[in-house]
Amino acid sequence: MASAGLSFGNPVFAAYAAYASLVILKMFFVVFFTTYTRFSRGVFANPEDVKGNKGAVARLDHPDVERVRRLHRNDLENIPAFLAVGLLYVLTGPSPGVALWHFRVFTAARCLHTLSYLAAVQPWRALGFGAGLLTTISMAVQVLMAGTL
16 A cells, blocks of 8 residues: 655655646636637627727627636536645545546546537537546545544
8 A cells, every 4th residue: 555645755656646636727728728719709708808909899608608618617626636636635645557547537528628628519518527537436435444434
């Protein structure tokens, strides 16, 4: 069993830290893509943001902007849960190989979900969402089994 410490000497924590950083960076990509979409479509949420952007309008219903916002909201609903449960999972002292696959699958699933959402492609978007959710649930169950109620 791997050391359950929160140090980079623990291979499970090191893997968690790397994959957690990747999904956070992926989430920031969506933030920047939202900004790009707003500027490229000339659509902003607040009237003060329109100033200085010739031809821009303030509206909350542009389909392209709203698609990226829904993607971002989905990230905000799923990635923090992975970060919290993943950290607790590290503390259970899981097998490094099993833990690494949990982290890899979640990260790949969220990337697949993002690309599929932006391209409006089903069933890939649902598969990416489901794989990430199941991975987080798997870790949560293992944390529950390791804890006492």
